[in-house]
Amino acid sequence: MKLHEYQSKALLRDRGVAVPEGHVATTAEEARSGAAKLFDAGSARVAVKAQVHAGGRGKGGGIKLASSADEAAQFAAAMLGSQLVTPQTGPEGVAVNQVYIEAGADIANELYVALTLDRGRGCPVVIASAEGGMDIEEVADTNPDAIVREHCEPGWGLRSFQATRLAYRLGLTGKAARGVAATMMKLSHAYRDLDASLAEINPLVITGDDGVIALDAKFDIDDNALYRHPELTALRDTSEEEPLEMEAAEHSLSYVALDGTVGCMVNGAGLAMGTMDEISNAGGFPANFLDVGGGASVERVASAFRILMKGERVSAVLINIFGGIVRCDRVAKGVIEALNTVAVDVPIVVRLQGTNAKEGREILRGSDVEFIVAETLHEAAEKAVAAASGQAEA
């Protein structure tokens, strides 16, 4: 789950990290009054920042500096309700529903600091760079030596000496080094306490008087850990999420929309990916990834069909079930029952394998619904691709 900048900053502020004053606004009027407060408090300029989950907002015009409350209101009016296109969104962009009005900072130096998981080492890693404000992957490509790292070992977490070491390796000294090291410690505690998968401050600003301020911040939270963070779950903003993926998640289905024409319904994530690959190898294009999981009850299969068929371009469906503990005959019954409640007007290729596959296939054959039955995964993919191209009867 992704958090917005303003949410992430509130979490950091709670943990003692300095962040600029700011106000969330959903209307130009709110933006004006938020900006006015900041100007009254002495800000020379305020930033108007689109609150979207995608990165690269600056490049897409999602961050503007205003010199008056009126100007801030104008920027906010232009952003709110617009579709913001950034290097990390598709060409259609994402809708801006909230802006954050924030006091400008006195920037002497900009750093990058983040914690994320190092999968190879199996532990979190702090990644820092003296090139703040830039995308870290860009820095990794153009100037990898500018990036320094320290691992948070199991049981030990980030130790103070590691944070200090990072600060010195970034070329800092004195108060700025101590401030950055302290911020890294706080960020690592936040990462841990919030079950984050990413905690990023970019840029982390050194001010003219060697203060340290988080000018942008981003937390991604581990979905598996949300059960123990109701306070974070309440921060979820689903406006940028794919509606079908959300609907699938509500039914404990794992669904990802793709661009192709062959709708897939598979049990197991690996087999679902493998099925997509096989469709591709057969010359077709999968319309989605869809894992119905281990249970595959009638209700679940029906939901899966419903979501699958909402994919606009689906012109054939491939059901690929490898029965393990799940019995194929039960799945077959589920499919038939599901089809009584969901209108499916495209060819359906079914491949059942594993436990009670034969019985399952017989059930399908004996039903009113017309299925194209396949034996192997390869055959199933070929038939589905052909069906999607309108050659089902060929």
Add this chain to the structure above:
Amino acid sequence: MKLHEYQSKALLRDRGVAVPEGHVATTAEEARSGAAKLFDAGSARVAVKAQVHAGGRGKGGGIKLASSADEAAQFAAAMLGSQLVTPQTGPEGVAVNQVYIEAGADIANELYVALTLDRGRGCPVVIASAEGGMDIEEVADTNPDAIVREHCEPGWGLRSFQATRLAYRLGLTGKAARGVAATMMKLSHAYRDLDASLAEINPLVITGDDGVIALDAKFDIDDNALYRHPELTALRDTSEEEPLEMEAAEHSLSYVALDGTVGCMVNGAGLAMGTMDEISNAGGFPANFLDVGGGASVERVASAFRILMKGERVSAVLINIFGGIVRCDRVAKGVIEALNTVAVDVPIVVRLQGTNAKEGREILRGSDVEFIVAETLHEAAEKAVAAASGQAEA
């Protein structure tokens, strides 16, 4: 630093451990009104408990059960200002300055739970016993099998499965087991967060409905860690501490009063103990342990003399300094200067060894003060013991 029961319970309550309602009272009237509140809230009985650091209060009459607010006030009146003698105090007892008025609990079962340091393993250990209310050392002697333990390993602390394991090994089941395991986890976090050297709940009570309540609680805090716990330092009650030891501590001296007649002033704790032992081997009795530490400045030596001479029975003084980095000539000068400000009317035996010992001895010989100079530790002890027995001139 030791905390009182009511202070320890407040710390536990803050961390989610259930404790009975209670009120501190320093007068009988306060005790009455505190008790009245508890009776009003539905208590059938209230306990009046002397707030002293020494354990074994119950055996000394420091815990009384009252059935009315008047009775509670009577008990409080009797306790407050009295000297409470328990198995853990000397025969002179300790003054009771505060009592704690507490709601009675519905006791079905009493357990013992504590965390302390296992020095052999170098990590904290949870010690628990089904024989609550009893002194754990008594249980260790009479029924060692009743005691169960789990270690809190470096980096890992107490894991939930260990707390669960302890609860089952205490013979608990169901809700009581879960409640006790949860309490152990909270106690272990408190131990860690508060830098405790001891965190004890005795008894930890299982109530009739399988609830879990801490009926008595005790924290000892690591003095070395107090610098990071100003909130705990503020809880210090020095009324039970030895005034001379406190005075010594203020001057960074380590002092322990003993029963003998030979006052000792030594640099280094090990040598100070060794000096005491040597005095004892020579047939005398040390009046104190006193480590003047590494610095041994004039001010410090003077303070040491002042404190030393407050020991009532001191009839000779033994100064034993092994100069290492500290130079004996400087110490000698410090002793002489100190004696200008402190009246010492008993014989002083001085043994200087190590760096510049010869020069130091010469300085002493050249002074107005009459010192008995010794070369070896053995000789010094012999001479001091003789001096203390009035045979200095013999």
Add this chain to the structure above:
Amino acid sequence: MSIFVDSDSRIVVQGITGSEGAFHTQQCREYGTNVVAGVTPGKGGLLFQDEVPIFNTVIEAVEATGADVSMIFVPPPFAADAVMEAADAGVRLAICITEGIPTLDMVDVVGYCNARGTRLIGPNCPGVITPGQCKVGIMPGFVHKEGRVGVISRSGTLTYEAVDQLTRVGLGQTTCIGIGGDPVIGTTHRDCLERFAEDEKTEAVVMIGEIGGSGEEEAAAYIADDYPLPVIAFIAGQTAPPGKRMGHAGAIIAGGKGTAAEKMKALREAGAHVVESPSEIGAKALEVLGP
């Protein structure tokens, strides 16, 4: 021969009285697995299926029955603690089936297991099977056949698919291991490759990877360094888009890293027989090994 488990393995099941735990324990027992104990706090003293003693704690189970392998079906909020309990009790192998454990819990768990010398397989995995001897997991036993191919995979049903193909072409398996689909796992492809290399009976390894992480690349580097057995490899997710989690928490192309193409390239360069299609696994293995 085999790796990790065999007919001598003595299994304790943590969470044996839960619905999943009970069902799969029964399945494992029917397969012939020697399930010697179960653990459910609060149910100590009862029997599972009138035969398997249940204990409150793993240490009791280990002490009473000599269990050396734990199969874990404990729900996600308690699973990390359960694995640590198994490690602390001294089982040599903990197989954690549970899906949905928070990643940072697993960071701790893997560190804890490593410090204690307990091998963890999983979490979020189908388990381990040595056909004909011992099934410790949720895979359908009947598709497997005793033989000479080792199988390593991050997924469940795709493994069954691969195993089924092997069995159909007449190639049995020494041991099949589902290492799990999470970002942090106890045992990697590389670890399994090492063990298979030491197993006399294993003549080839089928390795099924998927997008995300760098486990396949690390395995490739290991294979490139004179790995003694032929490796047949497939990487799932060639058609997966970046930034999308493909079911498994660990199956995600993040920051442009962890693509199927990269992994396939690394394996190919390391000398593995990489197939483009999951349908070709069995045929390729037969081609490499011969009938």
Add this chain to the structure above:
Amino acid sequence: MSIFVDSDSRIVVQGITGSEGAFHTQQCREYGTNVVAGVTPGKGGLLFQDEVPIFNTVIEAVEATGADVSMIFVPPPFAADAVMEAADAGVRLAICITEGIPTLDMVDVVGYCNARGTRLIGPNCPGVITPGQCKVGIMPGFVHKEGRVGVISRSGTLTYEAVDQLTRVGLGQTTCIGIGGDPVIGTTHRDCLERFAEDEKTEAVVMIGEIGGSGEEEAAAYIADDYPLPVIAFIAGQTAPPGKRMGHAGAIIAGGKGTAAEKMKALREAGAHVVESPSEIGAKALEVLGP
């Protein structure tokens, strides 16, 4: 021969610019100790006494100078972190002089050092000296003499006393170690006994214990098991009252345990030559070893 440090040891001093650190670094250098680097965050790039390079971090010091032993003078609130930094930087031996470190910090530090294979000596100790070769600590070098007795002690000045007696009776020392007066320490009496047993030059060990803890009892158990060298032992605090901390945080008779009498009995039964008086250490050593 010697244990822990010798003329090849390359010392880095953490906290070299503090008043204690600077003073004792100078003393050690005057003794002939090879101090190759200092560490004070923020002072990297400067020189100590115009000769010893100062670094911001231990890892830099180790990489630049090959330091393998760290002497630590960092104040208590930062000392635990400093020891961990030394361990993480890969020094084989960390000697922590600092007194007053919170006990729970030391629990973590010792665990961390053990996990990394770094030996910690101390804290709250005078350090280690191999006479004539290397002094890493605050002991007065001049009382020591090269020779054949190993010395282990929990205290500072009492060790100097014992060493002085040895030197006066003509017995030099191989290595003298102050293990420290805290409840949790990195290296125990027993650890040192083990190392002395492997040292060719050491012909006897003087072991000075004190009240509190059970380190002396554990040493006694180890000695009882055919320890190859004669051990001369003294336990300080025979006259100490229970429940009172005798200066050292670790020197306290708690719950009736850790008395001098118990420790002396255990050592005597183990075959050690236990003296009642600290004055007899030198004479007893001479009696045992011969001139």
